[in-house]
Amino acid sequence: MGEIISLKYDFSFKYLFRNEKVRRYFISDVLGIPPEAIRSVRLGDTYLWKKYWRQKQGILDVAMELNDDGKVNIELQVEMMSYWDRRSLFYWSKMFAEGLLAGQKYRKLKKCICISILGFKLDSRPEYHKVYRLRDGTGHEFSDMMEIHVIELNKPLKGAGRVDDWIRLFNAGTEEELDMLEADTKNPGILEAIKEVRVMSLRKTLRMMYEAKLRELRDRDAREDYVRAEGRVEGKAESILRLLSETGSVPDFLRQRILQEQDPGTLDRWLLLAARAEGVEDFRERAGISLPYREVGPVPRKGM
Numbered sequence: 001m002g003e004i005i006s007l008k009y010d011f012s013f014k015y016l017f018r019n020e021k022v023r024r025y026f027i028s029d030v031l032g033i034p035p036e037a038i039r040s041v042r043l044g045d046t047y048l049w050k051k052y053w054r055q056k057q058g059i060l061d062v063a064m065e066l067n068d069d070g071k072v073n074i075e076l077q078v079e080m081m082s083y084w085d086r087r088s089l090f091y092w093s094k095m096f097a098e099g100l101l102a103g104q105k106y107r108k109l110k111k112c113i114c115i116s117i118l119g120f121k122l123d124s125r126p127e128y129h130k131v132y133r134l135r136d137g138t139g140h141e142f143s144d145m146m147e148i149h150v151i152e153l154n155k156p157l158k159g160a161g162r163v164d165d166w167i168r169l170f171n172a173g174t175e176e177e178l179d180m181l182e183a184d185t186k187n188p189g190i191l192e193a194i195k196e197v198r199v200m201s202l203r204k205t206l207r208m209m210y211e212a213k214l215r216e217l218r219d220r221d222a223r224e225d226y227v228r229a230e231g232r233v234e235g236k237a238e239s240i241l242r243l244l245s246e247t248g249s250v251p252d253f254l255r256q257r258i259l260q261e262q263d264p265g266t267l268d269r270w271l272l273l274a275a276r277a278e279g280v281e282d283f284r285e286r287a288g289i290s291l292p293y294r295e296v297g298p299v300p301r302k303g304m
Contacts, residue, residue, distance in 0.1 A: 002174060002175040002176075002201075003173065003174060003175075003201075004172065004173065004174060004175055004178060004197055004198070004200075004201040005197065005200045005201045006172075006173055007169065007170045007172075007197065008076065008078050008119060008153075008170060010076065012197075012200055013076045015196070015200060016193060016196050016197070016200075017074065019192060019193070019196055020041065021188070021189065021192045022189055022192050022193045022196065023041040023064060024038050024041050024189070025187065025188060025189020025190070025192070026074075026166060026189055026193075027041055027064070027066070027072060028189070029162035029163055029165075029166060029187070029189065030115055030129075030149055030151070030163060030166070031113065031149070035188075035189075038066065041064050041065075041066060041072075070110055070111040070112070070113065071095055071110050071111070071112050071113070072112075072113045072114075072115065073091060073095060073112075073113070073114050073115070074115045074117070075088075075091070075114065075115070075116045075117065076117045076119075077116060077117070077118050077119065077120075078118075078119030078120070079119065079120065080120040084118075084122075088114060088116060088148065091114060092112060092114050092146060092148060095112040095114070096109065096110075096112045096145070096146055109145065111144065111145050111146070111147070112145065112146055112147070113146075113147045113148075113149065114147070114148045114149070115149045115151065116148065116149065116150050116151065117151045117153065117170060118150060118151065118152050118153065118154075119153050119154065120152075120154060121152055121154055121155060122150060122152055126155065126156070126158075127155075128151065128152045128153075128155040128156075128157065128163075128167065129149065129150070129151050129152075129163045130149070130150045131147065131148070131149055132147070132148040132149075132150070133146070133147050133148075134146060151163065151166070151167065153167055153170055153171055160184065162187060165181065165184075165185050165187055165190045166190065168181050169181060169190060169193055169194070169197070172197070178194050178197060178198065181194065182194050234259075236264070236267040236268070236271055237258050237259050237261065237267060239271060239274075240258050240267070240270050240271050240274045241255060241258060241259075243271075243274035243275055243277075244274050244277070244280050244283055247277065247278070247279045247280055247283075248279050248280045249280070250280055251280070253291075253292045254280070254284060254289060257289055258270065269287075270283075270287050273286050273287055
């Protein structure tokens with residue numbers, strides 16, 4: 001099976017939505033708007049306005065403006081992030097507020113829609129496409145001016161709806177998966193998106209970016225594994241020193257020798273010895289740790 005460039009990366013995600021037809025049909029399928037009712041979906045500025053230099057700058061993934069002056073942001077978030085819900089509200093509110101200039105009337109405000117495509121499970125509910133709007137406690141709608149759509153890629157699909165096809169596209173990783181999706185769908189937007197993914201997978205520059213992104217992720221995982229291993233080693237060394245300190249004062253040379261040891265097996269053995277040792281010197285001898293030269297004393301010469 002031939003590998004393709006995944007759409008779960010920032011550069012390929014944004015490249016896909018450069019295609020106006022893909023943008024129109026994606027918006028149509030997610031929002032339930034007939035595609036013929038969308039005359040144009042223009043790409044907008046991805047930087048959100050800020051009034052003061054100390055305010056946090058908002059940067060959108062893919063910003064769009066609908067022909068009815070509504071605004072849409074499409075965000076891809078593959079990895080779980082703390083306070084994702086607050087981050088989403090931050091972008092949502094900035095999108096809404098930035099549309100009103102000083103002196104303008106409130107009627108100038110535009111409807112704002114955020115579509116978040118998540119590579120993690122937001123909650124345990126089985127629904128993978130959720131729509132949030134402003135309602136009261138009984139479900140009566142307060143306003144339709146602000147709307148959030150959440151699409152979760154990691155939940156089991158229930159059918160073959162239009163949003164389901166987009167989820168399958170974002171989860172596709174091989175040519176075979178693209179072929180299966182192409183054979184099963186008649187959605188013009190999906191078919192156009194499949195063409196874009198295939199072109200992306202052939203382009204040398206994008207392929208290099210894709211490989212660089214994979215290397216970056218592998219290197220990050222390796223660094224995290226190293227940090228975790230370092231933490232385990234450091235924790236064992238500290239445990240040995242705590243046990244020894246209960247039996248007496250630990251000399252500096254011995255403390256340094258224990259802290260410098262990187263072999264987990266040796267540290268495990270020393271940990272058992274420290275737990276059973278009658279004292280610091282008993283541990284040192286059993287562990288086979290030599291005294292510094294200055295503490296050994298001079299070696300007597302022959303004939304004396």
